[in-house]
Amino acid sequence: MQVPTSLNQACTLCGNPCAMWCSRCQNTWYCCPEHLQTDWPRHRRDCIPASQNTTSGYNSNMIATPPPAEPQYITVTAILFAPEADRWTTTQVHCRPTPRSSHGICPIPILQMFFPDGLTEGIVLTQGLNGENLRFPLHLWYSPTALQRSSPVNRSIYNITCGSASKAWCGPVVVLKFNGSRRQGYTDASPNDLPALSAYFLAYK
Numbered sequence: 077m078q079v080p081t082s083l084n085q086a087c088t089l090c091g092n093p094c095a096m097w098c099s100r101c102q103n104t105w106y107c108c109p110e111h112l113q114t115d116w117p118r119h120r121r122d123c124i125p126a127s128q129n130t131t132s133g134y135n136s137n138m139i140a141t142p143p144p145a146e147p148q149y150i151t152v153t154a155i156l157f158a159p160e161a162d163r164w165t166t167t168q169v170h171c172r173p174t175p176r177s178s179h180g181i182c183p184i185p186i187l188q189m190f191f192p193d194g195l196t197e198g199i200v201l202t203q204g205l206n207g208e209n210l211r212f213p214l215h216l217w218y219s220p221t222a223l224q225r226s227s228p229v230n231r232s233i234y235n236i237t238c239g240s241a242s243k244a245w246c247g248p249v250v251v252l253k254f255n256g257s258r259r260q261g262y263t264d265a266s267p268n269d270l271p272a273l274s275a276y277f278l279a280y281k
Contacts, residue, residue: 089115102126149173150183153264155273156190157249159228162235164270169252171262182259185217190250193221200259204272213259214269215252216276222247236270237277245277 087094087107094107101123106112112119149170156167167190171183187196201214222228226246233245251273253265 087111100125152262155251155265157230157232159230159248161232164232182261185252187217187250190248191219195221201276205275213254217250219247233277236274241278241280243281
């Protein structure tokens with residue numbers, strides 16, 4: 077990067093003379109791209125794009141604005157029905173963010189540790205007891221292989237339904253909770269979600 081010979085500005089970060097600015101706002105000065113990168117977490121809050129009327133293209137004294145930080149994995153609390161357990165438990169599930177081009181699409185839960193064969197299918201539960209709509213739908217992930225071979229019987233689901241279900245559920249089940257009816261993300265599941273789940277398992281055929 078070529079630096080102009082006229083050094084009549086002070087670097088925002090270190091105070092040294094400089095003549096390069098942020099290419100986005102064209103109003104904050106830095107002596108090198110590294111100092112803009114370092115200052116970006118603070119500067120981005122005040123970095124307002126320059127008016128199109130005053131921008132004449134890229135100049136040698138512009139420093140490229142750092143791209144926005146990549147979204148981080150999120151972790152939510154899920155309900156786990158393990159086949160060998162006597163009761164349900166809560167567990168932490170990591171979710172991978174979707175690409176930027178898929179904005180508005182729900183993150184992808186990482187569930188391999190709960191399903192040894194790596195095969196999962198999902199069911200969205202939108203109604204609870206007595207058919208009322210759930211404000212926060214539930215996302216049930218299960219093993220289609222275990223259901224097809226009818227083994228192993230899920231003891232924790234058997235116990236939560238008091239053995240009254242017309243058909244036993246087999247294999248592990250992980251339940252995540254959507255953060256709204258649009259299903260664009262997850263929030264923490266809790267014991268308050270158990271009545272709707274119990275009703276679903278009782279009706280399973």
